[in-house]
Amino acid sequence: MxxxxxxxxxxxxxxxxxxxxxxxxxxxxxxxxxxxxxxxxxxxxxxxxxxxxxxxxxxxxxxxxxxxxxxxxxxxxxxxxxxxxxxxxxxxxxxxxxxxxxxxxxxxxxxxxxxxxxxxxDDGIYDGWHYSGPILPIDKLTRFSDCTMMLEGVINDIISIQEQLSRDSDSSHDSDSSHDSDSSHDSDSAEADKNPLDADSRSALEAELRDNLEEARERLSSFMEIQRSDYSREMTQTRNRILNNLDLIDDEEIHRMGEQLYTEMGFITSSAYRERAAQSFFVDAPIAIKKKQTGAYDYKDQLDAIEKQLYAFPYSLYPTFKADPVDFLRQVFYKRVPRKMMLQLLSGIVLMIMNGRVSDVKQWGKHGNEEALLAMKTVGKKPAIGEHNNELKELVEKAVLKIAVYQKRGCYGVFLSKKVYWYPVFRLMGDWELLPSNSPQSFCTFLEKLFEGKKISGPKAPLCGRNDLRQAGVAPFSDHEALKWKDLEQEELVNTQDAKFNRYCEIVDVFMEILRNEAFKKGIMLDVWLKE
The missing domain is CATH 3.30.70.2330 (Alpha-Beta Plaits)
Known part of the structure; x- marks a missing residue:
């Protein structure tokens, strides 16, 4: 027992x-x-x-x-x-x-x-449901499944080796006892099994056990980090199976990690965990899949039929998703949806997101995360950079007008107090192909036209000339995109003044923050948009 x-x-x-x-x-x-x-x-x-x-x-x-x-x-x-x-x-x-x-x-x-x-x-509830769409490669679930199988494999190996070593110790004890008695030995296989391992064999098993324990600790640590992302019935069963098997391993560190995992069990459906999983499934995954698509059949001619299938999924889970993607994951868990069905349902939902058919989703989590909701809704309707130059240029123009009068808190005067400080903005517009990247004159003409006739109260940044931009455009700034300046290695900054480098990077940060706010007003997640 x-x-x-x-x-x-x-x-x-x-x-x-x-x-x-x-x-x-x-x-x-x-x-x-x-x-x-x-x-x-x-x-x-x-x-x-x-x-x-x-x-x-x-x-x-x-x-x-x-x-x-x-x-x-x-x-x-x-x-x-x-x-x-x-x-x-x-x-x-x-x-x-x-x-x-x-x-x-x-x-x-x-x-x-x-x-x-x-x-x-009673899975008969799924018998009448049919899904004709693609099973999409949702990376988080694939990696989690692989991680789980490898963890269970090494746990089973550890238990097996521990049992072999334990039987060997018992056999050695029995052998020693038998030498002290006058009883005779049978030669059958049962007695042969009790023969102790030789020293080399036992040493090899003990070394293998140490290696497996180290691997198990690493895999268990990864498992604990990502185990909150799979809400399927089978994963709940697997999690419990792993927890039960950890009790059979003779290792203090693994027992400690097992106790931590036991403690976490009550939080698997907490809103914080579900919000992270929802971000991964419904924002990160569709963006990643869209980037990898290379001429594969896109199912666009079947979207209406596939969405009808999603609405027909048992327990009204697709309407639940349309109400709140975060709460949807809680319902998937409590309805004990089988993994195969869950993957089909999630694939269909991601397909809808990729094609911009989720504009009617009402809320994101109990706190109503508007940014995450907007990010999901805009995944499917963001064109490539070359297709929205006009819209991006309009946003940039608004941001330029604002940074020209921007005053940093606690400092006197405008932020762009010198003509050369327009250089980072010039480089950004060139990087985005809104203006010729090697034409300072085109940027100066852009500024002149933008501010022509504008009535601006208060101080304004002095407009630059082409010589100001040429003077500012030295290495390493001229060798890298403006958004990557902050990531430059120290050896690339040998001949660069710290004050100048920090100021240029700060200008990029301030301008991008202004631009993000302008984009957000129009329902655009700028960082995701610019990465495509």
Whole structure:
């Protein structure tokens, strides 16, 4: 008989609310009864936790499936556990992430639990759903899947080597005992298996174990960093499987990391984690995929049909996405969507984003992140630089008018106090092919026309002449794009005055900030736009 650990969360919202910290300190040793909550409208696998008549919280959402499978395998209606203690989120107050740790005695086999797990889900709801669009290479999910498989592989190898070494130690002990007795040895295979390893073989196994433990620590660290990005049913199962196997490894550092991962389980659906995942799926991924497209079939003639298929996805998840992409990920998790279905749904959504069909999405997360929402909406409607020169030039003109009168806080006079300070702006416009990059005269003519007839109250930057720009255009500035000046290596700045270099870089920063604000007013995410 083995024992399994589970975590009870939500103490701050139920019958022990207001005294949850004191209750958690006193709960060790108490019997906690776990009861499936089949009427829960949010989580189809929710499990309540009771201390006698006190409703104290819920089993962590990541562990609901395991508890239900165990209940089914034992042919029971609930599961009695013993509280082993409590913990809270590291580095926070005692209430933050507060959870109880409970332990159940498992008197059924792994095979029986796996058979019971299959009874939990009825995937017939997906039988009538069809997706005819592409399965897109969403990098975050692909890398996560690969990382998980490699981590499980090295964990299994470690457990196997530890078992071999343990059996060898037992065999050596038995062999020593037998030499002290008068009993005879049988020559069958069972006795042969008990023969201890020779010194070289044991030394090789121990070296392999050390290497595998080091690899496991590195892979587990990566897993903990990126494991918040996959909300599929299979990943929840994998996460729990890894956590259970970590208990079988004899290594303090891995146990510590396992405990940290246990603590994080209650935060997997938190808004902060989901917002990062939503940014990755719905902004970063479609931008990256668009850049990689090289003449492949783009499905533009099938978009209407594919979007109808998305609307038909079970649980109304596509309308949920249209309401809030961040909350959509929470619903994917609580509806326990299979990985294959999740990938098809996400691929279809990314396809819609790439083609500019998400302008009706209402909100981004509980705080209403307007910048992230705008970034997603503009992915599919941003033309290449050469196709929007006029629009970009209009934005630049507005930014030029503003930087000409810009006054840095705490400083007297205009920011561009010298004629040569127009050089960074000249270089930016040349880099973007709005003006000839090697023609100072064209920039001077541009400034003259822009300010002609403009009534500007207060001080204004003096307009430059072509000789001013030529005087300013020396290495290393003339050798690199203006947006890359800040990234120059020290050896490239040997003959450059620090004050001049810092001022030019600052001018670029101020101008870009003004330009971003002007672009944002028109619904353009400038940094993403300029990268295409």
């Amino acid at each position: 083995k024992k399994l650990k589970f975590h009870i969360v939500g103490l701050t919202h139920n019958d022990v609310k207001g005294r949850e910290v004191e209750y958690a300190r006193e709960a060790e040793g108490r019997t906690i009864c776990l009861v499936p909550d089949d009427a829960n409208p949010f989580d189809m696998l929710a499990v309540k936790a009771y201390d006698k008549q006190l409703f104290i919280g819920y089993v962590s959402a990541l562990e609901g499936e395991d508890v239900r499978a165990l209940i089914i395998a034992r042919k029971g209606r609930n599961l009695r556990t013993r509280c082993q203690g409590s913990n809270s989120k590291e580095g926070a107050d005692e209430k933050s992430g507060l959870q109880l740790i409970v332990e159940a005695r498992v008197d059924v086999s792994e095979q029986e639990i796996e058979l019971a797990r299959r009874e939990i889900y």
